Amino acid sequence: MAQQKKANGKDKPIGKKPVEKKHIINPRYKNTFWTIIIVVVLTIFFIVNNTQSVQERGSYPPNYVSPAGTFQKAIVDSRISFIILTKDLNDTIK
Numbered sequence: 001m002a003q004q005k006k007a008n009g010k011d012k013p014i015g016k017k018p019v020e021k022k023h024i025i026n027p028r029y030k031n032t033f034w035t036i037i038i039v040v041v042l043t044i045f046f047i048v049n050n051t052q053s054v055q056e057r058g059s060y061p062p063n064y065v066s067p068a069g070t071f072q073k074a075i076v077d078s079r080i081s082f083i084i085l086t087k088d089l090n091d092t093i094k
Contacts, residue, residue, distance in 0.1 A: 025033050060066070 023030075
């Protein structure tokens with residue numbers, strides 16, 4: 001007989017070797033390669049996420065004072081007290 005049968009039923013000619021598939025990445029290092037790629041991508045996302053400044057949004061608990069709000073509140077309070085002071089001075093002069 002000139003041909004041999006494979007277990008799955010396909011014919012295989014005698015004397016020919018199957019062509020070996022060339023891999024882009026050696027299968028031995030395939031898991032290491034993908035692990036490094038994932039770690040690098042996650043590191044990039046972590047850095048980008050933590051370097052951007054985002055405005056604070058949403059409702060806050062009662063009596064919450066944000067660090068930026070204390071300075072603005074002090075300016076408003078000083079302006080109000082200045083306005084009240086000038087009104088008092090104007091009333092006393094009249």
